[in-house]
Amino acid sequence: MLDTIKKIGETFRLPGEPDSYDVITNGNINATYRVTYRNPDGSRKNYIFQRINTTVFSNPVQIMQNIDLVTTHIRTKYPNERTLHFHHTAEGKNYISAGENAFWRVMNWVDSITFDTCDDLSVIEATGAAFGRFQNQLSDFDGAKLFETIPDFHNTKKRLDTLFAHVAEDPCGRVSTVQDEIAYIESVREKAGALSVRYANGEFPVRVTHNDTKSNNVLFDRETKMPIVVIDLDTVMPGMAMYDFGDAVRFIANTAAEDEPDLQRVSFDTAKFRAFCKGFIGEVVSGLTQPEIDSLVLASFSITIELASRFLDDYITGDKYFKVNYPEHNLVRTRCQLALAKDILRKQDALEQIVRETVRAVSEK
Ligand SMILES: Nc1ncnc2c1ncn2[C@@H]1O[C@H](COP(=O)(O)OP(=O)(O)O)[C@@H](O)[C@H]1O
Numbered sequence: 001m002l003d004t005i006k007k008i009g010e011t012f013r014l015p016g017e018p019d020s021y022d023v024i025t026n027g028n029i030n031a032t033y034r035v036t037y038r039n040p041d042g043s044r045k046n047y048i049f050q051r052i053n054t055t056v057f058s059n060p061v062q063i064m065q066n067i068d069l070v071t072t073h074i075r076t077k078y079p080n081e082r083t084l085h086f087h088h089t090a091e092g093k094n095y096i097s098a099g100e101n102a103f104w105r106v107m108n109w110v111d112s113i114t115f116d117t118c119d120d121l122s123v124i125e126a127t128g129a130a131f132g133r134f135q136n137q138l139s140d141f142d143g144a145k146l147f148e149t150i151p152d153f154h155n156t157k158k159r160l161d162t163l164f165a166h167v168a169e170d171p172c173g174r175v176s177t178v179q180d181e182i183a184y185i186e187s188v189r190e191k192a193g194a195l196s197v198r199y200a201n202g203e204f205p206v207r208v209t210h211n212d213t214k215s216n217n218v219l220f221d222r223e224t225k226m227p228i229v230v231i232d233l234d235t236v237m238p239g240m241a242m243y244d245f246g247d248a249v250r251f252i253a254n255t256a257a258e259d260e261p262d263l264q265r266v267s268f269d270t271a272k273f274r275a276f277c278k279g280f281i282g283e284v285v286s287g288l289t290q291p292e293i294d295s296l297v298l299a300s301f302s303i304t305i306e307l308a309s310r311f312l313d314d315y316i317t318g319d320k321y322f323k324v325n326y327p328e329h330n331l332v333r334t335r336c337q338l339a340l341a342k343d344i345l346r347k348q349d350a351l352e353q354i355v356r357e358t359v360r361a362v363s364e365k
């Protein structure tokens with residue numbers, strides 16, 4: 001491995017020699033290594049070497065172009081802030097492709113910690129602030145310049161249409177076993193798809209969205225626990241700002257794991273929602289339009305139904321997309337997201353109230 005690292009490092013013109021490396025295991029898409037280099041003057045410097053998962057991302061070149069555009073924009077706008085720095089080859093590329101499945105990039109390592117899950121409300125608030133800030137940093141960037149790496153990624157209406165087409169086909173004979181789930185999704189189909197329809201009609205601005213707003217995609221300062229920088233820019237695409245918010249709270253405010261079989265344990269934690277709102281809205285309040293702010297709660301519901309329908313679709317069509325650890329895994333995931341969506345709906349008024357209170361508090365500051 002050190003040989004491979006050495007060759008890659010040479011192509012990116014890193015000074016010195018690689019000394020050692022360790023594998024970072026908390027991401028679940030790419031292969032990530034922290035590599036220590038010995039500089040010519042004897043000092044040491046760490047880098048992150050990442051092999052992009054080309055099974056998941058079939059357009060790595062376009063992804064790296066998106067990342068170049070976005071990081072250059074942020075760095076130019078905020079020259080004094082910590083930003084993600086990707087190294088370039090002599091030809092000016094921020095990646096190298098060394099044959100099939102060997103697509104590499106190198107960035108500077110940032111001394112930091114990440115949180116895979118988190119119960120600490122101040123960390124949740126900071127995560128909200130980090131993603132809100134990311135939205136702001138790119139508010140003047142023309143989203144149309146970005147390649148849409150996964151077309152219709154959050155076209156909820158289209159996702160639901162696909163699900164119901166597969167329900168009609170029933171390719172694996174599983175539909176009769178999931179009637180309750182299908183009936184519920186049918187009952188909320190229009191509501192869950194509404195924002196994506198309005199977006200397609202041009203009612204919301206085309207924003208630059210991150211599309212993987214998990215807490216472990218923010219690097220935090222070890223001591224202060226303040227966010228340093230948002231990472232994992234593979235899914236940066238044009239999209240709806242409120243879906244980034246919705247996906248973040250769907251994940252962070254769920255009291256259970258995404259595949260919890262005991263639905264009694266699944267609920268939407270309003271205190272965590274409030275904390276995330278405080279951080280996120282604190283950053284974006286003057287940047288987002290009123291219709292976007294008014295859609296934050298509906299977006300949280302919509303994206304939860306969207307994910308439930310993707311899990312159910314995968315179950316009905318034979319578990320081809322999501323990795324399953326046991327035969328009913330996708331069904332368990334579906335039920336978990338549906339339980340969460342139902343709880344969001346039950347609490348909708350209270351959640352809307354929290355958004356309004358947060359906007360007021362932030363605006364009065
Ligand atoms: N520049 C960096 N500095 C320090 N740690 C990093 C850096 N980039 C990534 N990491 C660590 O590696 C993990 C996985 O990286 P990430 O880009 O999120 O890959 P994945 O797409 O597999 O989730 C992150 O959660 C973080 O802990």
Ligand SMILES: [Mg+2]
Pocket residue numbers: 027028216217232
């Ligand atoms: Mg990640």
